[in-house]
Amino acid sequence: MKNLLEMNGVKYFYQTKESEINALENISFSIKERDFSSIVGPSGCGKTTILSLIAGLLTPSEGAITLNGSPITKNDSRIGYMFQRDHLFEWRTIWQNIILGLEVQKKHKQPEKLAFAEELLKKYDLYNFKNKKPRQLSGGMRQRVALIRTLVLEPQLLLLDEPFSALDFQTRLKVCDDVYDIIKSEQKTALLVTHDISEALSMSDKIIILTKRPAVVKKVVDISFQGIAPLAKREDKEFGKYFEMIWRNLV
């Protein structure tokens, strides 16, 4: 597979009243098409900043980010973003939440887009909840709706910013499986940011380990138990070895 995302020598400084903060120092890595990659690093090292830069919500101070060979633009529509919390709009029904992005991009009257949204709802067991309000759904279902809301826009790259951190442990494991399954079956490329090594390990083909601020890429680890569901990977005998190696690189 060819490289979809490339980050070359990306630096990012931000200004505060007191001083200039160097958040990222020379970040370079690439992500292959249809790969599931994760970024792990000490808390506050700038993981979310990297996602914001890739999404075009921030502009790098130095360096270049390209998607499919062309530079990232401001609020790049080729990127889908999934946040820590589902951020479903409580005043909208599940269906209205799912087509929110289509409405924003004025594509909500295109029959093929609506058909795709319906298809995703049906495929991932949410069709019967189409007319319900978000508060009537469980945490896991809400997170699935949030993912579908992003997928409906057919992004080339999905950014996941600790999307499971607000869930309790049991739901988290289940939702991890669901999200992984959806992303793989839709053949999407995904980049997950997490502070949870097990979560990164159970979902990823590749893990990018960052140092503390100002962050640089410390190590890139290719994970080789592909093709198994995240929950099953946790029981693989290699899991512990990987975990220890990543842990050693983090501390």
Place this chain on the structure above:
Amino acid sequence: MKRKNKNKIVSYSKARKQYLKTIKKDKILVLFWQITIFVLFLGIWQLLADFGVIDPFFFSSPSRIATTIVDLAKDGNLWLHIWTSLYETIIGFVIATLLGVLIAILLWWSEKLRRIMEPYLIILNSLPKIALGPMIIFWVGSGTGATIVMCVLICIVITTISMLNAFISCDSDKILLMKSMHANKFQILFKLILPSALPEFTSVLKINVGMSWVGTIMGEYLSSKAGLGYLINYGSQILKLDIVMASITLLCVLAAGMYFLVSPLEKKFKR
């Protein structure tokens, strides 16, 4: 107990039946005491007046209030006074709410404008608007116009401040989500900021019902030829306190009526 719920027939367990019964009983009990307090208050007031414990000239009595209202109604002037006050209040209420929300939107839109205007908003909020009364009469003349302006002045600042607070307290990640979908500022406003502020808006409406009546009565005290505020002023000047009390009673009814018209909105938008 079995209850038909659309097409489904739901049968309840014993514990559920007991629970529902308790809720119903509680509701009835609250209503019972609300009515009892009202009846007792009127009854004791009437008795105290009848037996001369309180002087009906100063304190009036429920029967004297009722007679005064009937007399005013027979005169034909009552409807004019009610209509004038109601008209001024509703117009003031609507203008202040719309203008207040509009100013809040402008201040949300431009952070710089918000920072520039902040001290002015604080000063305007703490200023007793009644102090502007004489100026208002000079600017728009006495009568209905002045009352509406007073009403608007009293409601608009609090509407602006409350709505602006609701707008800027919208979750920043939700705004980021909209931006990541390529939304422009108009879309963020109409699809996120305004709908998410609806619960706050209904609270503002409820507050404005009370505030707009304050504005109307203040305006009518200052300068008017009709309205319930005028009637209260007139009654006190000719020492007919029954007229004052009758006007206050009518005010209570009208304000409560307006409040009950607005309050179902709160239930609708409550999340």
